[in-house]
Every structure is written in structure tokens, then in C-alpha cells.
Amino acid sequence: MNANRWAIDIDRDDITQARLVEEAREPLAPGQVRVHLDSYAMTANNITYAVFGQPAGLFGNDQGYWDFFSEPGAPGRLPVWGFATVTESAVEGVAAGERFYGYYPMASDAVLTVGKAGPGGFTDVTPRRTTLPPIYNQYQRIEALEGYRAADHDYWPVFRPLFLTGWLIADQFADEGDYGADQILIASASSKTAIGLGFTLKQRPEPRPETVGLTSAANVEALAAQGIYDRVISYDQIMTLNAAAPAALVDMAGNGAVTRVVHSHFGNNLMASIVVGKSHWDAQADVEGLPGPQRQGFFAPGRSQKRIADWGGAAFGAKIAEAWTAFMDVAPRLAAIDTRKGGEAALAAYREMLSGAADPRKGIVVVP
Incomplete structure (x- = not known):
């Protein structure tokens, strides 16, 4: 194995099957660049990418997350x-x-095909990528990143995509009048996307809905101490919540058992039920015949494109940068950076995240 050039192949139909392979160095075609990854994050968000690697309707076509970096029929390459x-x-x-x-x-x-290169960066125009959400195809020069501070460098890959998703969910709640809810229940509350959502909601002026983080009993005390949510309870305490107070559920992990308990407890007083991720990829869905509202998916790229259309790209970037900088002031106390080096460590990190054994209080950063 060439220690300097490796990749991880994943079975498109069975994401538990992954292997480290040597990556051949193909010559570049005109318009291409070769990059060496300095560092990347491994989070539950990546498991969601794997779960939706095959076409699932997210992109409005017959493509899925495998299509970013591998041709049809080839093993999947996880984004x-x-x-x-x-x-x-x-x-x-x-x-x-x-x-x-x-x-x-x-x-x-990686080899990327450059289009629209400018002072801020470039867009990848590899043919199979041009029909995928544009937010994933943009590469930004470090010097042009709004809100970038060198001290926060390792937190960018760990938190930035997840914080953006949380911020966009909070924006949708504000846009929808919080769906009429007095309390927003956030399942898998220790996840980094949930923390971004909870942090953003708590920045809003009163009056606003109460935020309730739902997590496992072992995580309650530590998560409550972070002050991200107004209240943190364990999953087995959901039935103690006031069912007469209109509520909304944001499910970060696609956990059907938790969803059923919340829907059953609140019934028609559950004003919205939003599923964001599928990191609990092997959990029983159990969502047929749920009382209350129909579950709706949240797709961050679609929300981003809406807000860019509403506000313009510059204003959208400025709003995110302001929120991100405020979040970076507290991020180091929320998660410690856990650095892994090399291909074998990268494969182990993927398997650890897939198994659900990763510590949510750490941000895994892989240095190839």
C-alpha cells in the first residue's frame, strides 16, 4: 500500500463493508487539479451521506451521495x-x-475539475456533479472564508457543515412562526447539528419557544451543563412533558422509536415533526400510522438555495459568518478535537462512527 495515496471503498448496498485501497495516480486532464487532503472530519453527518448514497429522491433526480466522487457501478466514496x-x-x-x-x-x-475560478475559489464541474446541489461543489480559498480564524481551523470541518444545517433549521422555524409551537423538542441533542440548532434558537430574543434537548440518560447531566438548551431530559422522560403545550419535534438521527413516543404523547398538539438525519441507520423505522402531523424531511442545500435567492449570496454569507463566529467562541468547550492519522486510522474512524461508538464530546479530525 502506498502510504501517500489511499482511498476507502464502501459497498453501495452494504455500508458496513469498507476497505482501504491504494489509489492510482492518473494524469490530469486540462482543467483539472489534484489536491492532497490536509484534514477532514468524520461525524454522524457522514453516516447520513452513506445511508443516502443511493438515489433517495433528495436531489430530485436519480442521483445520491455516491455520485459526487464515484461513477455508477464503482464502489462508493464517502463525501x-x-x-x-x-x-x-x-x-x-x-x-x-x-x-x-x-x-x-x-x-x-482527489482530482477536481475546475470551473468559474475566481478570488474566492472555484466550482467543480465534473459532469456527474453538475446536476447535484451546487453548495456541495464549491471550493473556497482559506483566505476568502468569511468568519475564518486560524484558531478555529480544526473546528471548521467538525462543526461548520453541521452548524450551518442547525442554523438553517432555526431559520426555517423563525420563517414558519415556529409552527405555532411553545416547545421545540430536539432528539439526539448531543449531536453537533442539534447543538448548532439549540445554540441558534437560544440567541433569539424572548418570547421564543422553550428548547428541550432529548438524549440518553447517560448524557443528560453533561449536556445540561453546556447551557445549549433551556432543558435537557432523557428519552424515558418524554412522557413527563406537558402534552397540552403545542410542540414541534426535530429528529436528528431518524430514530423511529423516539419519534413514536413523541407523536403518541402529543398527538394533535405536535405541530411539526421534522427529520434531519439518519445516523441511526440500523434503527427500526416504526413510523407507520403515527398520530399527529406527517413527518417532513429537512434538506439543508434546498434551504440554503432559498435563502441565497431571498437575500443574495453576500448577505447570506455575512449572516452565517456572524452566527458562526459567535458559535466558535463556545465550540472548544463543547467538543475536543481528536486527531487520527493515516489510512488505517481513517477506516477505523468510519467504522467507529458507523457503529455509534464515537464520543459526541469529541470531534474526529482525520489527517491523511
């Missing part, structure tokens, strides 16, 4: 968020040595 340095360039406007934040395959190196 990850991170930083990379250009090692070879066959395109004007992007030079070797430049560093970019963006969406990469779980590998040591």
Missing part, C-alpha cells in the same frame, strides 16, 4: 468536509500550494 492543498494544476487561476475548504472524498488525494 467528507475538510481542507486540502493543491499539489498539481492543469488550469489557469488555481496554483499548486493553494489551500481550499470544501467537499472531498474520504481519501488522501
